[in-house]
Amino acid sequence: MAGIYIHIPFCKKKCTYCDFHFSTTYHxxxxxxxxxxxxxxxxxxxxxxxxxxxxxxxTIYFGGGTPSLLNKKEILTILNLIKxxxxxxxxxEITLEANPDDLSIEKLKDFKxxxxxxxxxxxxxxxxxxxxxxxxxxxxxxxxNCIQLAQQIGYDNISIDLIYGLPNLSLAEWEQTVQTAIxxxxxxxxxxxxTVEGKTALKKWVDQSKISVANEEQQSEQFELLIEKxxxxxxxxxxxxxxxxxxxxxxxxxxxxxxxxxLGVGPSAHSYNGNTRSWNIANNINYIKAIxxxxxxxxxxxxxxKDKFNEYLLTGLRMKIGVDLSKLFKIIQAxxxxxxxxxxxxxxxxxxxxxxxxTLTKEGKLRADYIxxxxxx
Amino acid sequence: xxxIRNFCIIAHIDHGKSTLAxxxxxxxxxxxxxxxxxxxLDDMDLERERGITIKSHAIQMNYKHEGQDYILNLIDxxxxxxxxxxxxxxxxxxxxxxxxxxxxxxxxxxxxxxxYLAIExxxxxxxxxxxxxxxxxxxxxxxDQIIDLIGCKMEDIIPASGKTGLGVDKILxxxxxxxxxxxxxxxxxxxxxIFDSVFNPFRGIIAYFRVRNGVLRKxxxxxxxxxxxxxNADEIGILKINPSLHPRNEIKAGDVGYIISxxxxxxxxxxxxxxxxxxxxxxxxxxxxxxxxxxxxxxxxPVDTEDYEELRYSMEKLQLNDSSLVFEPESSAALGFGxxxxxxxxxxxxxxxxxxxxxxxxxxITTVPNVSYYAYxxxxxxxxxxxxxxxxxPDPSGMDRIEEPYIKAQxxxxxxxxxxxxxxxxxxxxxxxxxVYLTQDRVELTFEMPLAEIVFDFYDRLKSVSRGYAxxxxxxxxxxxxxxxxxxxxxxxxxxxxxxALVHRSNAFNLGKKLxxxxxxxxxxxxxxxxxxxxxxxxxxxRETIKALRKDVTAKCYGGDISRKRKLLExxxxxxxxxxxxxxxxxxxxxxxxxxxxxx
Ligand SMILES: Nc1nc2c(ncn2[C@@H]2O[C@H](COP(=O)(O)OP(=O)(O)O)[C@@H](O)[C@H]2O)c(=O)[nH]1
Ligand code: SF4
Numbered sequence: 001m002a003g004i005y006i007h008i009p010f011c012k013k014k015c016t017y018c019d020f021h022f023s024t025t026y027h028x029x030x031x032x033x034x035x036x037x038x039x040x041x042x043x044x045x046x047x048x049x050x051x052x053x054x055x056x057x058x059t060i061y062f063g064g065g066t067p068s069l070l071n072k073k074e075i076l077t078i079l080n081l082i083k084x085x086x087x088x089x090x091x092x093e094i095t096l097e098a099n100p101d102d103l104s105i106e107k108l109k110d111f112k113x114x115x116x117x118x119x120x121x122x123x124x125x126x127x128x129x130x131x132x133x134x135x136x137x138x139x140x141x142x143x144x145n146c147i148q149l150a151q152q153i154g155y156d157n158i159s160i161d162l163i164y165g166l167p168n169l170s171l172a173e174w175e176q177t178v179q180t181a182i183x184x185x186x187x188x189x190x191x192x193x194x195t196v197e198g199k200t201a202l203k204k205w206v207d208q209s210k211i212s213v214a215n216e217e218q219q220s221e222q223f224e225l226l227i228e229k230x231x232x233x234x235x236x237x238x239x240x241x242x243x244x245x246x247x248x249x250x251x252x253x254x255x256x257x258x259x260x261x262x263l264g265v266g267p268s269a270h271s272y273n274g275n276t277r278s279w280n281i282a283n284n285i286n287y288i289k290a291i292x293x294x295x296x297x298x299x300x301x302x303x304x305x306k307d308k309f310n311e312y313l314l315t316g317l318r319m320k321i322g323v324d325l326s327k328l329f330k331i332i333q334a335x336x337x338x339x340x341x342x343x344x345x346x347x348x349x350x351x352x353x354x355x356x357x358x359t360l361t362k363e364g365k366l367r368a369d370y371i372x373x374x375x376x377x
Numbered sequence: 378x379x380x381i382r383n384f385c386i387i388a389h390i391d392h393g394k395s396t397l398a399x400x401x402x403x404x405x406x407x408x409x410x411x412x413x414x415x416x417x418l419d420d421m422d423l424e425r426e427r428g429i430t431i432k433s434h435a436i437q438m439n440y441k442h443e444g445q446d447y448i449l450n451l452i453d454x455x456x457x458x459x460x461x462x463x464x465x466x467x468x469x470x471x472x473x474x475x476x477x478x479x480x481x482x483x484x485x486x487x488x489x490x491x492x493y494l495a496i497e498x499x500x501x502x503x504x505x506x507x508x509x510x511x512x513x514x515x516x517x518x519x520x521d522q523i524i525d526l527i528g529c530k531m532e533d534i535i536p537a538s539g540k541t542g543l544g545v546d547k548i549l550x551x552x553x554x555x556x557x558x559x560x561x562x563x564x565x566x567x568x569x570x571i572f573d574s575v576f577n578p579f580r581g582i583i584a585y586f587r588v589r590n591g592v593l594r595k596x597x598x599x600x601x602x603x604x605x606x607x608x609n610a611d612e613i614g615i616l617k618i619n620p621s622l623h624p625r626n627e628i629k630a631g632d633v634g635y636i637i638s639x640x641x642x643x644x645x646x647x648x649x650x651x652x653x654x655x656x657x658x659x660x661x662x663x664x665x666x667x668x669x670x671x672x673x674x675x676x677x678x679p680v681d682t683e684d685y686e687e688l689r690y691s692m693e694k695l696q697l698n699d700s701s702l703v704f705e706p707e708s709s710a711a712l713g714f715g716x717x718x719x720x721x722x723x724x725x726x727x728x729x730x731x732x733x734x735x736x737x738x739x740x741x742i743t744t745v746p747n748v749s750y751y752a753y754x755x756x757x758x759x760x761x762x763x764x765x766x767x768x769x770x771p772d773p774s775g776m777d778r779i780e781e782p783y784i785k786a787q788x789x790x791x792x793x794x795x796x797x798x799x800x801x802x803x804x805x806x807x808x809x810x811x812x813v814y815l816t817q818d819r820v821e822l823t824f825e826m827p828l829a830e831i832v833f834d835f836y837d838r839l840k841s842v843s844r845g846y847a848x849x850x851x852x853x854x855x856x857x858x859x860x861x862x863x864x865x866x867x868x869x870x871x872x873x874x875x876x877x878a879l880v881h882r883s884n885a886f887n888l889g890k891k892l893x894x895x896x897x898x899x900x901x902x903x904x905x906x907x908x909x910x911x912x913x914x915x916x917x918x919x920r921e922t923i924k925a926l927r928k929d930v931t932a933k934c935y936g937g938d939i940s941r942k943r944k945l946l947e948x949x950x951x952x953x954x955x956x957x958x959x960x961x962x963x964x965x966x967x968x969x970x971x972x973x974x975x976x977x
Contacts, residue, residue, distance in 0.1 A: 241934075
């Protein structure tokens with residue numbers, strides 16, 4: 001089994017906190033970009049073919065950027081090409097990331113018609129003031145409407161993105177936001193803490209003290225409230241920043257944490273096949289050129305056993321199912337210091353162990369990175 | 378003998394000693410222009426970088442003057458106060474000294490103390506105004522300072538420039554005409570003074586000496602007076618450049634040379650010792666010999682406890698060519714097994730630490746340096762206990778008193794900084810003893826103060842309050858009783874012995890507070906909250922808290938983030954490997970020296 005990720009590097013306008021790779025002036029080369037992505041799908045076909053059999057594709061994911069800017073024909077072209085070149089299971093999970101402002105009835109119907117069966121909607125916040133400083137292209141009202149529309153049309157697997165730790169977001173307001181999300185009756189929620197990334201407008205404002213983001217205590221308060229509140233509503237945390245109703249986890253995203261292979265096409269997309277990770281050049285024009293000339297458009301790193309060990313820990317601990325020690329030790333038989341550290345974390349009740357399976361406790365989840373790094377080889 | 382001249386150079390760092398020495402070597406043809414490596418006298422990497430001649434060397438030049446052939450022995454002297462005993466021995470091997478003063482800077486403290494040493498040894502002083510090519514040169518003013526100091530005549534001062542070559546011939550002429558030829562009796566029993574030694578990995582220890590009386594011949598059986606050991610003079614010779622060793626069959630009274638006799642350990646060759654012949658020895662040794670004693674002590678520990686044996690090996694190797702380094706094993710509850718080391722001073726300590734890293738690839742933890750204290754017990758007030766490690770101080774209730782070493786410190790600075798320097802010295806428990814205006818705006822201040830205060834960040838503070846316009850020199854003046862208390866540091870309620878220090882009672886509160894703050898800054902957050910406390914006995918005098926690790930809620934991690942995140946976390950992990958676990962707390966190396974950085 002494996003997944004395919006398609007990166008659509010276009011956005012209507014630039015959000016002030018975002019450091020993703022995309023372009024707002026994509027009209028001129030839109031067709032060329034789609035063509036390049038299609039070429040890459042064919043060119044990279046062998047990448048997943050490591051165990052001398054082509055793995056079956058179980059998930060397809062349009063990410064970005066803003067894939068909801070694509071039209072029906074473009075999506076169909078890409079999906080058909082994937083079908084021609086890869087073996088695909090019946091009823092694969094096909095996700096499309098969408099911004100509320102793009103989701104008209106027509107578009108929603110079009111997407112459904114070409115096979116999109118899961119939407120990941122970039123809501124971010126229900127507060128108008130947030131959407132303003134973020135320079136989002138949608139209003140809070142559009143958010144509610146598009147979700148209701150999508151549900152009416154028959155989408156039964158919808159995910160929304162939320163951001164906490166926002167400037168001036170009180171705990172009460174955050175609770176309200178979470179409640180609103182629950183009331184929307186979506187199947188999946190991804191929630192992120194606002195990070196101030198370098199080279200963004202937000203960073204500049206924070207440096208100039210024009211905006212102040214939440215402090216550590218507020219951030220963790222909001223995070224903890226989120227986990228609790230969603231759990232009561234039967235939406236469970238299955239990964240550090242991902243929550244879903246039972247059996248409605250994102251299959252595609254789970255492959256990142258479970259070590260399932262994936263091929264990523266499009267500028268800046270990453271791929272993984274068990275032995276190597278590779279990442280495409282991030283610049284749109286250079287990407288198109290490199291594909292056209294068939295020169296080098298991605299870099300590759302081969303993973304050592306130690307890298308694999310560390311990655312499995314890093315990603316596995318983020319998941320509710322945790323890390324299977326017997327699987328981990330198959331990569332490398334860990335030294336004594338590993339079990340000493342592990343016991344330490346079990347004693348501080350940050351990790352629980354059931355047979356061969358170790359998972360983070362609630363407190364542990366608040367320090368996932370630290371714990372992983374401590375357990376690294 | 379009448380055609381030999383032995384001389385050294387006295388100069389403050391950067392006043393141009395090396396450049397001028399190079400000129401002398403060039404003019405006398407000792408070194409060809411092609412061979413002319415910049416600053417030929419400094420040949421250790423470390424020395425060049427620091428611009429300090431750590432180890433003295435000697436070079437022989439041949440020079441024809443008015444139809445006569447002369448042998449000129451230039452004996453180099455180290456320029457730092459840590460090595461003042463070595464300087465004194467180099468001076469004792471000469472009859473004359475070039476006093477080099479930067480005409481744009483004037484006289485500095487270091488110059489004065491070495492100059493006094495030279496005058497004490499009756500050396501003929503040849504004053505030189507260097508860097509005359511600089512537009513900022515102030516010949517009249519600086520000449521006045523020189524005349525004041527040594528009582529020479531205006532015309533005795535030679536204007537020179539190592540850069541343009543101005544005055545170099547005059548200097549050579551003065552060396553020949555003004556410096557007296559050595560006196561000595563070739564027929565008397567051999568009496569030669571060791572003024573330096575170096576370690577050569579292939580030949581063992583090479584000792585440099587100056588013959589006072591008699592003749593040393595290749596193959597002679599020699600005895601070192603103070604150590605009482607005897608050796609075979611396997612090889613003797615004179616010192617030049619490229620190659621530096623020129624074997625000879627004999628070295629006669631008045632001349633300077635080297636001896637190789639299969640000695641492997643630097644501590645067998647003591648600077649200042651007298652070489653004589655086993656049969657027909659001289660009656661007495663040459664005056665002035667001292668067994669140099671370390672002034673500053675600190676613990677040196679391997680970062681990784683498993684490297685203890687390797688550290689021992691490295692230190693033993695270092696000791697082979699640095700006899701002033703002393704060490705003995707010690708153990709610390711916090712740091713495990715390591716060594717308590719004695720150094721000549723703070724610079725010497727830094728050099729050792731750097732050499733361990735560079736030459737042996739040994740990263741070490743150095744603990745807060747301290748001086749050597751005397752503790753007198755109540756039971757028997759004459760019973761003196763030497764305390765080289767604060768954590769070994771006996772319980773105060775059983776102690777009658779503590780004494781600590783004092784120094785006389787000389788600071789030369791511009792008059793505008795006098796106020797700031799006085800404040801600093803008084804804060805450092807110094808007492809002003811004398812204040813002399815050398816010129817209208819150059820002042821010499823003399824303080825008496827505890828040596829321990831020099832060890833704590835004194836140099837850096839002095840530099841900053843004077844904007845670099847202060848030179849400093851000191852010499853020990855004995856022990857004095859002091860109201861000292863042992864200040865302990867507790868991390869997570871556990872005492873960390875390696876962080877204990879002896880401090881003056883009046884200062885303890887302030888210091889404790891600053892130290893706690895500094896440790897809070899240097900120790901990274903950990904899984905739990907860590908109280909940082911300073912205590913005297915059972916009494917807590919200061920407290921800070923290192924908050925528990927922040928919760929990393931921001932983490933998101935999709936396909937494209939995994940690699941980057943893994944590398945980031947691996948780097949964090951790597952950083953922690955260099956830390957020391959004490960109790961449950963992980964402490965980075967530099968925290969053990971926190972007390973030295975309180976004002977950063
Ligand atoms: N202008 C000028 N600069 C000099 C002269 N002699 C030395 N210097 C410079 O002063 C600095 C210190 O010289 P150096 O010989 O290393 O001094 P040392 O520390 O006393 O050995 C170097 O940057 C030299 O280039 C001189 O006569 N004139
Ligand atoms: S729409 Fe998404 S990818 Fe585009 S700028 Fe906004 S946050 Fe970034």
